[in-house]
Amino acid sequence: xxxxxxxxxxxxxxxxxxxxxxxxxxxxxxxxxxxxxxxxxxxxxxxxxxxxxxxxxxxxxxxxxxxxxxxxxxxxxxxxxxxxxxxxxxxxxxxxxxxxxxxxxxxxxxxxxxxxxxxxx
Numbered sequence: 001x002x003x004x005x006x007x008x009x010x011x012x013x014x015x016x017x018x019x020x021x022x023x024x025x026x027x028x029x030x031x032x033x034x035x036x037x038x039x040x041x042x043x044x045x046x047x048x049x050x051x052x053x054x055x056x057x058x059x060x061x062x063x064x065x066x067x068x069x070x071x072x073x074x075x076x077x078x079x080x081x082x083x084x085x086x087x088x089x090x091x092x093x094x095x096x097x098x099x100x101x102x103x104x105x106x107x108x109x110x111x112x113x114x115x116x117x118x119x120x121x
Contacts, residue, residue, distance in 0.1 A: 001027055002024065002026035002027070002028055002099050002101070002108065002110055003024070003025050003026055004095045004096075004097055004110055004111065004112035005022065005023055005025070005095075005112060005113075006020060006021070006093065006094070006095045006112045006115040007020070007023075007115060008020040008021050008115065009093060009116045010116075010118070011118045011120065012117075012119055012120070013119070013120055014085060015084060015085065016119075017083045017085065019079060019080065019081050019082065020036065020082065020093055020115060020117075021078075021079055022034070022036075022079075022097075023075065023077045024077070024097055024099065024110075025076070027101065028099045028101045029100045029101060029102065029103065031053065031073075031097050031098065031099050031107075032052065032053060032099075032107050033098045034050070034071055034097045035047070035050030035051065035069070035078070035095075035096045035097070036048040036080045036093055036094065036095060036096070037093070038089075038091035038092065038093045038117075039091055039094065040090060040092075043091075045094065048063055048067065048080065049067055049068075049080060050069070051069045051078065062088070063089075066082070066083050066084045066085075067080060067081065067082050067083070068080070078095065078097070080093070082117070085117075085119045087120070087121045088119075089119050090119050092114040092115065092117075093115050093117050094113075096109070096110070096111055096112075097110050
């Protein structure tokens with residue numbers, strides 16, 4: 001009923017840049033917060049960045065100053081601009097959103113399928 005689809009992952013050299021996109025589709029009223037998490041093999045899924053509908057943002061310590069999150073509410077899309085990429089940034093990046101489907105229910109916590117980002121040294 002509600003889908004999150006990521007795009008923009010790929011292979012990039014250290015120091016390079018990528019922009020990830022995540023679009024929400026389906027039947028819903030609004031999206032309270034959208035964000036990005038990442039997970040490397042054998043590791044936990046860690047916060048990269050989140051952004052609320054009002055524009056408030058939060059970043060993980062390891063990406064502060066290098067990544068920028070933004071959203072287009074009209075398009076139900078969140079973006080992650082990734083600059084000065086390091087090999088340690090290599091992971092599957094997952095889109096996350098708190099999606100409100102009715103006015104009386106709590107929002108649903110939804111996840112995309114993930115997109116691979118590989119940074120070569």
